[in-house]
Amino acid sequence: MADIVANETRDKPRSAVGREGVLNVAARLFRDHGYGGVSLRKIAGAAGIKAGSIYYHFGSKDEIVAAILDEGILAVHENMRRAIEEQPANAGAEALLRAAIGAHLRALLDVSDYSSANVRIFGQVPQSVRDANLPTRRAYEAEWDNLLSRLLDAGALKAGLDIRRLRLMLIGALNATLEWFDPDRGSADALAQTYADVFLHGILAQQET
Amino acid sequence: MADIVANETRDKPRSAVGREGVLNVAARLFRDHGYGGVSLRKIAGAAGIKAGSIYYHFGSKDEIVAAILDEGILAVHENMRRAIEEQPANAGAEALLRAAIGAHLRALLDVSDYSSANVRIFGQVPQSVRDANLPTRRAYEAEWDNLLSRLLDAGALKAGLDIRRLRLMLIGALNATLEWFDPDRGSADALAQTYADVFLHGILAQQET
DNA sequence: TAACATAACTAACATACGTTAGGCATGGCG
DNA sequence: CGCCATGCCTAACGTATGTTAGTTATGTTA
Numbered sequence: 001m002a003d004i005v006a007n008e009t010r011d012k013p014r015s016a017v018g019r020e021g022v023l024n025v026a027a028r029l030f031r032d033h034g035y036g037g038v039s040l041r042k043i044a045g046a047a048g049i050k051a052g053s054i055y056y057h058f059g060s061k062d063e064i065v066a067a068i069l070d071e072g073i074l075a076v077h078e079n080m081r082r083a084i085e086e087q088p089a090n091a092g093a094e095a096l097l098r099a100a101i102g103a104h105l106r107a108l109l110d111v112s113d114y115s116s117a118n119v120r121i122f123g124q125v126p127q128s129v130r131d132a133n134l135p136t137r138r139a140y141e142a143e144w145d146n147l148l149s150r151l152l153d154a155g156a157l158k159a160g161l162d163i164r165r166l167r168l169m170l171i172g173a174l175n176a177t178l179e180w181f182d183p184d185r186g187s188a189d190a191l192a193q194t195y196a197d198v199f200l201h202g203i204l205a206q207q208e209t
Numbered sequence: 210m211a212d213i214v215a216n217e218t219r220d221k222p223r224s225a226v227g228r229e230g231v232l233n234v235a236a237r238l239f240r241d242h243g244y245g246g247v248s249l250r251k252i253a254g255a256a257g258i259k260a261g262s263i264y265y266h267f268g269s270k271d272e273i274v275a276a277i278l279d280e281g282i283l284a285v286h287e288n289m290r291r292a293i294e295e296q297p298a299n300a301g302a303e304a305l306l307r308a309a310i311g312a313h314l315r316a317l318l319d320v321s322d323y324s325s326a327n328v329r330i331f332g333q334v335p336q337s338v339r340d341a342n343l344p345t346r347r348a349y350e351a352e353w354d355n356l357l358s359r360l361l362d363a364g365a366l367k368a369g370l371d372i373r374r375l376r377l378m379l380i381g382a383l384n385a386t387l388e389w390f391d392p393d394r395g396s397a398d399a400l401a402q403t404y405a406d407v408f409l410h411g412i413l414a415q416q417e418t
Numbered sequence: 419t420a421a422c423a424t425a426a427c428t429a430a431c432a433t434a435c436g437t438t439a440g441g442c443a444t445g446g447c448g
Numbered sequence: 449c450g451c452c453a454t455g456c457c458t459a460a461c462g463t464a465t466g467t468t469a470g471t472t473a474t475g476t477t478a
Binding site: 419420421422423424425426427428429430431432433434435436437438439440441442443444445446447448 | 449450451452453454455456457458459460461462463464465466467468469470471472473474475476477478
Binding site: 018025034035036071093094121124155156157158159161162164168169172173175176177179180185186191194195197198199200201202203204205 | 228243244245246278286302303329332333349364365367368370371373374377378381382384385386388395400403404406407408409410411413
């Protein structure tokens with residue numbers, strides 16, 4: 001107690017941009033302009049520092065990108081896991097899937113620049129960077145596979161569905177939204193509802209005849 | 210016998226790569242490595258010529274990319290339009306949609322390097338190149354909107370569906386396949402069947418109670 | 419054979435990029 | 449006060465890129 005309690009700005013010299021500032025700016029730039037469209041000089045400029053200074057915080061451009069990719073997956077994963085946990089214990093398959101779809105889509109469109117940057121640039125970065133991101137990615141995929149498998153085993157999903165393929169289709173479809181979503185045409189929540197409607201029940205009018 | 214009858218390679222000097230050869234090679238490279246990952250020197254090298262020679266056929270790198278983007282849309286469009294036309298006049302909504310989905314997916318995964326290159330790099334090219342591709346793109350989108358509208362008006366689709374949004378979701382989902390499709394795990398045709406099953410009827414087991 | 423267009427080549431340019439080395443200011447701590 | 453780590457700056461490097469200008473080889477045509 002003798003020592004002064006560390007205050008909230010303990011290790012943040014007032015005017016410093018810092019590692020986190022660089023990452024935040026870089027994530028937004030990568031999301032907006034892709035991997036090849038963003039140079040270290042542009043990142044530095046947007047952050048209010050000079051290009052060389054970035055090397056105080058990072059060893060290379062790829063190290064920045066790798067950090068953003070990892071953080072991006074962690075953010076969606078966290079968002080999705082919490083959404084599932086918050087569901088009541090007796091929640092049905094429909095409610096669980098709606099929660100997961102909504103969480104993933106909101107992470108991309110509303111919550112995290114890192115998540116949207118990940119989706120945007122993953123296919124553009126060098127192989128080594130992709131590989132570095134794979135473990136984090138696999139963990140998130142496993143979370144989905146786990147959810148889908150439980151629902152399949154419980155008989156809530158159509159029998160015979162391939163879990164892996166279904167997960168790829170689902171996440172791929174949701175991620176693609178990033179390329180055309182326009183908040184002026186409707187909220188991310190509303191869009192998530194539509195996705196859930198389509199994926200859970202299909203688009204054909206029920207014609208039992 | 211005086212003159213040799215013009216043979217099938219009439220205007221193709223034997224060793225010439227030509228504009229088309231450059232485009233073919235470039236489309237494949239762009240599809241595999243993205244826009245930023247492919248330089249003119251790499252295109253030239255893969256085509257068997259030198260970088261400067263490309264400027265005999267094209268005025269700039271962007272001109273190559275623009276040509277590939279347009280040709281890519283034309284190829285899917287053609288493929289999809291023919292698939293619809295080949296359906297019998299009394300074909301139902303399900304058959305028409307299955308045909309369209311299959312045609313789009315096969316164009317991407319089996320038929321055309323140009324189409325897959327388009328999907329892969331559209332989000333990475335300069336704004337001006339994107340803009341140049343927009344008219345061609347809009348025509349293809351209109352083809353889909355036309356199909357979906359007819360089915361909606363006929364009562365075959367769930368009432369209240371937004372055509373534009375539905376088209377974006379559908380094409381987006383199909384295009385995303387390009388990032389994970391592996392021919393060793395199943396054919397494009399089989400995958401198209403699965404997409405159709407999911408989109409038309411959903412993934413939930415029918416539980417009327 | 420002479421003339422010509424086609425399709426390529428060589429060599430160089432300016433620019434932008436990732437990266438490095440060394441220097442300068444600030445603020446906490448002994 | 450003096451020390452030292454933190455966080456940034458300046459200046460330059462080598463390399464890769466898109467692009468240009470001038471040249472050469474080849475096949476067709478008159």
